[in-house]
Amino acid sequence: MNDNIDNKRRSLLKTGTALGAAALSGVSLIAQGADASNGQKAKVASADLPLPEYDNLDVVAMAESLKKGELTPIELFDAAYARFQSRSAINVVAVDHFQQAREHALTLSKAGSKERADSNAPLRGVPFALKDLHIKVKGTVTTNGSPLFKDSVATNNSTLTQRYMDAGLNIMAKLTSPEFGQTATTESALHGDTLNPWDLARTSGGSSGGSAATVAARILPAAHASDGGGSIRIPASNCGVFGLKPSRGRVPMGPGAIEGWMGLSVHNTVTRSVRDSALLLDLTQGKEAGSRITHQDQSLMAAIKKAPKGLKIAVMNNHPFGLPIHADCIKAVNKTAKLLAALGHHVEEAQPILPIEGMFKGMGVATTSGLLYTIQEQEKLLGRKAREEEFSPIVWRHLQNAPNYTAQNVFSARSAFDDGAKAFDHFFNDYHLILSPVTAVPPPKIGALSLNQPYDDFVQDIMYASPITALFNMTGLPAMSVPLHWNDDGLPIGVQFAGPYGGEPLLLSLAAQLEQASPWADKLPGFIS
Template sequence: MNTAQPDSLKPKAVDALPLSGYEGFDAMDLAAHIRSGQLTPLEVLDAAMARADVRSQINAVALRHDEQAREAAVQLSRMGQVERNNLADKAPLLGVPFALKDLGVAMQGTITTQGCAFFKDAVASQDSTLVQRYRAAGLNIFAKTTTPEFGQTATTESRLFGLTRNPWNLAYSAGGSSGGAAAAVAAGILPVAHASDGGGSIRIPASHCGLFGLKPSRGLVPMGPKMLEGWLGLSAHHVVSRSVRDSALLLQLTQGPEAGSRTGPQPGTVMDAIARPPRRLRIALMEVNPFGEPLHPDCLDAARAAARLCESLGHSVEVAMPQLAIGDMFASMGVATAVGMLSTVSTREKELGRAAREDEFEPLNWRSLQLARSYSAEQVFIARNVFDQAARTLDLFLADYDLILSPVTATPAPLLGVMSLDQSYEDFVKVAMTGPPFTAMFNMSGHPAMSVPLHWNAEGMPVGAQFAAPFGDEATLLALAAQLEQAAPWKDRRPAL
């Protein structure tokens, strides 16, 4: 199969982009340079916008909010250094450009489409709690990144915005559903971007794009105020990033309860965790696809390479896996995601005063919406109980191990079109479960899990390794990630753009 990139899709050569060193900085670097006066918020915003323009073939950006971002950058740039430094404790990322995923969050006065034509004019009346916290951290939000419709597949392709391409090879998927966020970071547009994860949607794009991606424990990062738990608890919000420390800092700045929330571990000072190596860890290595289906050698190689690196750092690794009711779990996941989508659509129907039309949705999502209307309250209740039982099984397993190591996906990044929602159900199901067999179990159980970029295959494509921890133990994941980042640095491994 020819996977060479057509000349028409290759990023155009540019003699010079603003701020030539921009792509070597993470968010904390940029913030430090802004505080010191070496850079201004306007300079770094211009650098991000220019790269979004020049690398538009990747199609990572769905919506732009240039005017309000530029106004904010101008105001911040007019501040004196003393004034900026006085804000450093409260807003440690002051002036750093940022993007939201175009799904599941709201920024007042702007549109969030959910990747769906039915929501193409849905203007938010208020900020999400998470967006409030991003703003309080000092981030300057200038865009929203692409997502598949309602985040319902492990690729980022939609009728509304088209194909999002992997910066490592534009013929391949960037993963989903936070594929736009991951593509934007991998392409050097941003050092870090908001992402969300209902079945692997942070970790899968991070794996496919050579980035770090952490899904937090259920309830740790706020999702309100309109809905405090997404997809019966499956969904979690955080970021994809190039550096571990950016992820740790943003988790520290955004974690913790909001008014009305009743779940989630107690917030901790996770930045402290990355300052020192973790203790000797007992790690269980999963080498078998939970569905009993084949596992691509590249994905197994990535997990085994991570295991060897962990052993070289003094950790203990042994092959073991929890015994889960995988069939029941994924059937329940189908109920939860479909009913969650139906609830979102029904709310929009009430706002518009009309029913949604079939031509406003991808075929597979329209099918799911019709099925969701037939599900009973008992089925939804059973689904949540199945998730709770999976959590219990994993809690008991993790009593004997500190972490679970596995592949992120069952296959490397697929070619574009393979996992599209715009195809027949029969074709889709043949490939759909190669994406989340390892990731989704931790959405159902609520445990934290991360994808770490430690392996590239013979074709030069990144393939991540997943680590999962006991509920609420993000500190151990981040401590290990920082240790791995130091032992096998990935910061300078970038696609040739």
Template sequence: MSERAVAQGRRDFLKTGAALGGAAAVGLGGAMPGTAAAAAATALPLPDYEQWDATEIALRIHRGDVKPSEVLEAAIARAEAYAAINAVTVPHFDMAREAARALDGAAQAEREARPVLSGVPFALKDLGIALKGTVTTNGCAFFKDAVADHDSTLVQRYQAAGLNIFAKLASPEFGQTGTTESRLFGATRNPWDLERSSGGSSGGASAAVAAGVLPVAHASDGGGSIRIPASHCGLFGLKPSRGLIPMGPKSLEGWLGLSAHNVISRSVRDTALLMQLSQGAEAGARTLPPTSDLLAALEQAPRGLKIGLFQTNLFGAGVHAECLEASSKAATLCAGLGHHVEPIDLSALPFLEMAGSMGVVTASGMLYTVREREKAIGREAREDEFEPIDWQSLQKAKSYTAEQILKARSVFDRGGRVLDELFARYDLILSPTTAALPPKLGALSLDQPFEAFARNAVQASAFTSMFNMTGLPAMSVPLHWSAEGLPIGVQFAAPYGGEARLIALAAQLEKAAPWADRRPPRLG
């Protein structure tokens, strides 16, 4: 696929969205339920589609209640109607339509023999994952025509499960910030407030799921990039333990293990199902936590968990009162469910040293990716093809030494030891997901002076990044909304390989304080 074809595909998508979904897009921009714009949204195909999670869609397809092409068109129609959120970067609509039509005419016996998620619409994050024959831009102009020559291992598993991949969803350049804004594609907007960020770096996924385009979407997390957008958009997001979900085949660890793939979903059971189908080692992998029956965990309500409550921003930048209230309310809810919650101290964690080393690792990983692209196309990258902050990071990375990289991994491991010792006494750690409300667009952009960016960045990842650096699983659960109606997630972290414990608690919380019916008001 050429650069011209990618650009034309995006123009066609936006043009079609303006023509077919203009009324609904206006509704997204400001209309409330009951207005003409909200009524236009109800005219979209399969009116009940936005109430179904992926598990429900799969059941309906298997029973023959709906056809794969019908649910695909429902997803595409909403992507076009809600184009104002700017979640889709690379559409693969025709490819997906062809796949759906091939499934449409199946008899019942054939449908039942197919994979569990056969025909369910799905989208990939436009960062660090490959679908053969399609472009992954990484949110960067230098990669805007980078066509994959292979499928990522995770994509192979998604396709084996039957998912029909119809698009890629927005990410900031190289996932280097907690918002989803780029020079290449512009800003992705939060469906709860279009002037605010949907989070990052999986902000395209969170915006698409919150808007109802999809019930679940691929996401990845190198410092909070699943949990931050899940928190900002009122969704469920779980970063798995290092090594649980495959990263390959070309690189088996992202950013020395900081990064992990998974999904953002509305329902806990969708995340459990996608993880169940994608977990486990790939060829060459040497790091693998214990796998578990995550679907069984949905039905196993935990009892008497000992939970440590942590509410301190280790960057020293404070925590917004609403974020503190969210975590305190979650503690009260957990206590009401029979769990024991008490404050804990993490002063033994070498957090600031870890955070400094994280910058070395992420910049070095970005430099490696850029140099591989330079080799592939036979020319050097130019400054005008990058966001200013990322370009500065690339230049710094050229001076980093092997000793600094090894030191970074060593301090991460020291932090892991501190948390492992804590988990010998506690089953889970509860904290805010972020230290601030969803920020206004521009506050975390990579296209600004670094000093301004840094002041806001410490509010985004203060609670999330420690679990990337230590390789531990953590999830954001949508249990609180601010006085002005903004979603605020709370984070629970578990010992290495503790995904089943997280899923079990999340399912319990989902029943005790349901969130599925809480939708952005501007979407009706």
């Protein structure tokens, strides 16, 4: 298969009639302009696109319409494809699979009603996309946001990819991520800057920024994402969508590796609706060959149908390093606390005592060592050493530091993570959940968290992006960003809930309750008119 990886994001109108269903219907696929330097909004009218109601459909609604024969897979493909094109100003596509996806949609659409009814794939024909980081589709490229991987073709599917395919999802693209997921923005030399649909001068977050921006811009109802320090929750917060980081071991990482970054990194999705998140997790959770962590077999779709009562929720409003938290982020937490109280939950300020210094030192060891391993494995495949010019300055510095870590450093890192996990486990004996900010600041401007800047400047800004979220990566606990607040500038600011290990049913149950009490589905970025 030939994948289009084009730094200049050339117009896909050039691909001709092989992808031309949307173009043949008379739809203009020319991207609207956007001036990212001043945040000017490029207006995109949904009424001028095929299937105008598409913007309001989530995965569950699409699947139901497909099953009833009200929509066909090719109609959904055309609608999604047209939106990828008309909303391309936000720059979310790293690798396109449009031709393969359209051919697959046509094949599915030609099937008869009996074949549709007999299918074991509940999401047969629903459009979807993967994050362009550490997940594979056989015969296609995953670039990891790096020039070193831009021609690296996968020889197999990831376990999670296969589960998505088995569920019936039609994978249309791989979505942008920063270089090796090493920052909380989605900007890279290989693919350019992914912009926030709510303000084109600001970052969509990272490292799943392409996924979150795609969902926020109503291009897709849901997309794959991953999280090694906040990379699902930060972009979900920045883009006003829902994002759940599952417990360590719930979603498969293999077959190449059973854990990412010594257990820090996990896979899941970002979605517009809570029920989509529950359904997609139901369809993909569970052990694979090599797994040594098992979770109780729980129906997450069943969990969201039962509203929780009388939860005891701790509010953790402090930055792990004592730095200030922006008033807008505190306001989002306080507003949510009032909503929780109105729903009958008990909310009070409290937090566990954690070995912060050891945990964050350990995180540096785990992430940079994991990065070095990834590069060394690619060097073996390429038959040569990686070169400095193939990396951003920040990533190159990480690679120079990584060989200095010892086995004792790695052991100490995992011990610190375990000590933090024990502290949280004891804390959850007294509280059901923890409420906190996702980030310490609203969505930053493009460039603030770039990997192409002096190291000291980068560290100063990144400290406001992910330390709160990272606590739950190091301890392997589930946590979610819920879009419950928009500030006076119209920027979304999510709030984070974390729970005990294996606590996804309770988190999703609460999220569904909050979604009903304070809906966000009708909120559209100014980018969409």
